Amino acid sequence: YTFCCSTSECVTQIYENTYFQGGDLTTVFTPSANYCQVVCTYHPTCLLFTYLPAAWTKDPAKRFSCYLKDSNTEMLPKVDMEGAISGHSLKQCNIQISACSPDVHIGLDMEGKIYNVTMADSYQQCQKRCTNDNHCHFFTYTSETFHNASFRKKCSLKHTSVGTPASIKVLDEVVSGFSLKPCQLSEIDCQMDIFEDQEFSGMNIRSFFTPDISVCQTICTYFPKCLFFTFFTREWQIESQRNLCLLKTSTSGIPEALISRENAISGFGLLNCRRSFPACNSRIYMHMNFLGDELNVTFTKGHRACQQVCTDVIRCQFFTYFPLQDSCNEERKCECHLRMSSNGSPVEIVHGPGRISGYSLRLCKKKAST
Template identity: 75%
Template structure:
């Protein structure tokens, strides 16, 4: 593949299912200019390769086994480089930042080139070229004056387009098929789609699918419009979208264990361990292992009560087949599961209008302070938690603010609502025992705008949808030990 620098070569190697090592030929490579910017991805049965002297070449290892968070994000831009691919969209832009933003918010864009106002051809000055390729990387890279190239910032969680996390049951999506792989469930299928070049949506066929040879197949799909050509109701099928547009990261790994399941693949090694967790750890520690099957049945165990652990791999990182067999336990390596701990501290800064139903509920006693969040459910009612009202049942002490991104924005001129009535669920006692819900009636109706309106709720007709993820929104610290008034929604 071609990459603009060494760091991106290593990123590509890290996310390739088989790449362990790489060699990169930089811009200064003189032996064969046509091979400049080439990134050679390499594998080895022994997990090492002999070192051969090659002046100007740079080699290194995949980061798969590192104990730090691994990200596919590349925010670098490359002046004087034209990253070539399919130019499917050409527009005028004032600067490369505008061009990169367009690429980030376009479903089909993986990289871009921007020609500045000083470009030699007047027809292409200040033009933004949105590009893609079959591999998601440039098809070649050339030196060219007065251009800037870079990648989409979708992997950096900076897309401002819709994050579609619903999985639709009994549904198939039609589109352009990219490839298909075997996966044990729709969630693994979705993760693979998220990291597979050009995959925008997928369809997964369950183990009950009518055609036996197609059971557990995950079809990765795309379209020129970014949405499925059609949605068709089919039993034992599930469909969904890539999560690349989402404003939070999802690790490129699968941590779940699958009982009574045998993952087929090329046998790397067989060892004996106590328990499927130990088997998964052995797979994680062995750099070429991609998935495993553990055999806890008596005939597969030795005198030390250690049972057979088969370490396996394939060319695409997915099982070559999935068989349901009693007593077998299967799973994947955890080597790409490293991620920062999820805490309320930090989180992701919101954009104005991103959560227009969120309000800050503040108590005014000797001073005024933020106490809880709430959600607009109608023009005069706010939904919140009952525990927020504990010992504060007097409506007169509450103040409600909408369209607030940063708490320090609030001043005496900020529009505010008072509370006329508070209704606590009659069965609420403590948060731990349930029924932790309350309503606040505003003293006057709220005018709805794009920045303040009721929460989006599914209609009663929306059934057969599995909701697997949720957003927690509110005001919290941007980092440890900062002042409360410097926090963001």
């Protein structure tokens, strides 16, 4: 097997007046290039981004657009474009990986679904309210000099399905910003309890295959709108739902009911907790095969070395190591399958002997010691 993928370094360089051509995954709206980079870092496949700032004059409707991009060569053609800002995801940048965004944006209205409006004396008070509300992703505060008197000193709490604004408008006398939950500043209860043989009822948002409850909980913690989850173990009676992680929410912010269910385990996202939980998972899973798109097959000595190769190859999200005799060469190095999927989780988890799987450590705050 040839080794395709170059190992990736952390690239912090920002390219002014530059647009990355092609490779588009999706577009979101963000108040700054900085926040666009954060979104790209936490997106499962985004490696590059282009951002059109407030000063973008060519097409005002495209202001604040954050284009998330991917490329199997990890680079895209750079095109000169006045005003555009481009850069890389920080997936490989251990120390700089954080979803915390304390900056506020003066003169910007970040639009989303407004579900709560109250009076507030300052934007700080409003941001605190957002941070201490389960459903709030971001807020807009209208000052006491706002042109429309009936909106003065109002604090609007907002959310969207993706966690970023639906659009952003330039507007005098307003201040917008994000919830500080990812900064460990929430005063809401941090629910660490795990509920064995219980299913939480609520609105299902998305589902993923995960090897255990801890990965399920990590995904819920970082997934917009997810407040709690239910995980079906490998003993779950419906075969197609084994290892399924269901992300859930509810209007009240807590499960509507607890249903007794054998081989179901439930719990809460940890975004409200006072300590941060890494967005990566370093555990190794014996006798599991994580299926996904095959990036490459290489040979390594041991599963830890395989995990390290996966971590070094930026597009690799998870791996499966084949330590059985017929998958090894004469140097006692065995097949290491580097894999990915569009959502960052295996498309299926197959249980069986002679397979060892795990995840890339690219979103870990510090590199794991091998």
